[in-house]
Amino acid sequence: MVDDRDDADDGKPQEMQPEARREDTRAGFVALIGVPNAGKSTLLNALVGTKVSIVSRKVQTTRALVRGIVMEGAAQVILVDTPGIFAPKRRLDRAMVHSAWSGAADADAVCLLVDARKGADEEVETILRRLPEVKRPKILILNKIDLIPRERLLELAATLNQQVPFEDTFMISALKGDGIERLRQALAERMPPSPWLYPEDQVSDAPLRMLAAEITREKIYDRLHEELPYRSTVETDQWQARPDGSVRIEQTIFVERESQRSIVLGKNGQTIKAIGQAARIEISEVAEAKVHLFLHVKVRENWADDPARYREMGLEFPTG
Numbered sequence: 001m002v003d004d005r006d007d008a009d010d011g012k013p014q015e016m017q018p019e020a021r022r023e024d025t026r027a028g029f030v031a032l033i034g035v036p037n038a039g040k041s042t043l044l045n046a047l048v049g050t051k052v053s054i055v056s057r058k059v060q061t062t063r064a065l066v067r068g069i070v071m072e073g074a075a076q077v078i079l080v081d082t083p084g085i086f087a088p089k090r091r092l093d094r095a096m097v098h099s100a101w102s103g104a105a106d107a108d109a110v111c112l113l114v115d116a117r118k119g120a121d122e123e124v125e126t127i128l129r130r131l132p133e134v135k136r137p138k139i140l141i142l143n144k145i146d147l148i149p150r151e152r153l154l155e156l157a158a159t160l161n162q163q164v165p166f167e168d169t170f171m172i173s174a175l176k177g178d179g180i181e182r183l184r185q186a187l188a189e190r191m192p193p194s195p196w197l198y199p200e201d202q203v204s205d206a207p208l209r210m211l212a213a214e215i216t217r218e219k220i221y222d223r224l225h226e227e228l229p230y231r232s233t234v235e236t237d238q239w240q241a242r243p244d245g246s247v248r249i250e251q252t253i254f255v256e257r258e259s260q261r262s263i264v265l266g267k268n269g270q271t272i273k274a275i276g277q278a279a280r281i282e283i284s285e286v287a288e289a290k291v292h293l294f295l296h297v298k299v300r301e302n303w304a305d306d307p308a309r310y311r312e313m314g315l316e317f318p319t320g
């Protein structure tokens, strides 16, 4: 167990603001769909301006539906960052695909994000074939325009628009911020009249504990991606606000084998200490409070096939 305190930080937990009651408010949901690595998390972060989803160089890092909330004028745009849509193999993967598509069917607009450099590869084609089933306004977003020449972009936009009737096409670089402002405004304009669905200052409705778990998972990945590719998960067991304004957080890191447990702990617990330190700093930032983080490591075999796990992660069971 690691208790990693930061006594220099005396932040206080955030207070909820009352909901807006202005009559001209608009609010709605936008689903982001794309193959792994298209840049969904980067775009979500660029649009929201706060770190709400974890960006990684590896594919399939997004294991849960994480939402970001964009405030643009009187409009509130709630972004649903769908897990990558790809050919399902394991039960967990099938649940993720199901979840991604049901997120799209409920949205006020569906954005297909395509890595412009890769273009319409087989994975994108699979989505394009299924997209017409979703009877919602569709928007095409070509990302990573910093990596390809303009002529190829226009060509790609034309080809994709022939396959699916997109109402709008945007060309952006989520990484560099190009085109983000225009996209944000366009999404805001599409939102139906509605009271705001979330307090104005709430940037993410992903429970903080889930976000905290993702942060720790990212720190494990940063240090151990060679030794522990995908096979670990983190759960926040306890999130307790204390009278002094600090938060006590307990998390469990699940691995599949005893040998992996030793890797996470490291020699004399050095590795888990470093993971805990890095995670605690970042969790403190998002929680806006001093954080005491306690990490446990447990072995749990075959977690990826355990239905209870993906229910906890906010994923639904596939019906088919």
Ligand SMILES: Nc1nc2c(ncn2[C@@H]2O[C@H](COP(=O)(O)OP(=O)(O)OP(=O)(O)O)[C@@H](O)[C@H]2O)c(=O)[nH]1
Pocket: 034, 035, 036, 037, 038, 039, 040, 041, 042, 043, 054, 055, 056, 057, 058, 059, 060, 061, 062, 083, 084, 143, 144, 145, 146, 147, 172, 173, 174, 175, 176
């Ligand atoms: N050059 C360039 N790279 C980008 C851009 N947007 C995203 N990337 C990079 O592409 C990689 C994948 O981005 P992510 O945002 O993690 O992709 P994702 O679609 O959320 O991936 P999953 O979580 O696996 O579904 C990262 O290395 C990003 O830095 C862009 O506009 N330009």
